[in-house]
């Protein structure tokens with residue numbers, strides 16, 4: 147997979163054409179699928195905002211050790227569900243989905259916060275704290291209601307979404323394994339290539 151990123155779209159286009167030409171000449175690789183995307187500039191604050199206006203990219207591996215654990219395969223199949231693969235390689239899932247931004251942003255901010263499970267202004271989880279704190283899935287108010295709604299995105303994205311004590315995955319600390327289940331930012335440009343074979347190799351819908 148090629149991912150080409152720049153703050154200048156012309157640079158992306160020129161780099162893409164050059165790389166594809168070189169790869170075709172050197173190993174017969176041809177383009178299989180392409181997607182363009184964007185992320186806003188990071189202008190202070192804890193993370194970029196995404197197309198629904200919320201900070202996105204708060205729960206990601208940050209330290210070298212986190213990245214090592216969450217991103218890079220070690221080539222060892224531990225038998226615990228870890229994906230075995232070549233050491234130093236990684237895997238990536240790309241998912242495209244429509245987002246009705248007009249309908250979402252027309253909602254009251256409080257409702258938007260409930261849907262995401264974080265505060266739109268600050269990025270802080272509705273369980274309290276600051277943007278870079280982990281959502282406390284088990285936190286409740288004085289009436290016993292969970293602070294992060296049962297259908298909130300950050301709860302659904304959590305490996306242990308039950309409101310009861312999350313003993314199944316330990317205390318609610320930031321975990322590289324958890325973060326690796328999804329970062330929602332879009333890359334600037336993604337291209338799939340494959341070695342040329344009998345098929346045409348033309349750009350087409352992602353398989």
Ligand code: HEM
Pocket residue numbers: 196198200201202203204205206241243244245262264280281299300303304324325327328329330
């Ligand atoms: C329309 C698509 C999506 C939007 C707009 C969206 C938006 C968000 C936002 C605003 C956050 C909170 C900021 C953060 O924690 O970085 C978040 C967190 C997260 N999202 Fe998404 N997301 C989308 C799709 C997905 C998908 C498809 C997955 C997984 C397959 C996913 C997994 C996660 C995870 C794991 C978190 C971290 C939760 C946490 O803070 O503990 N998201 N998303």
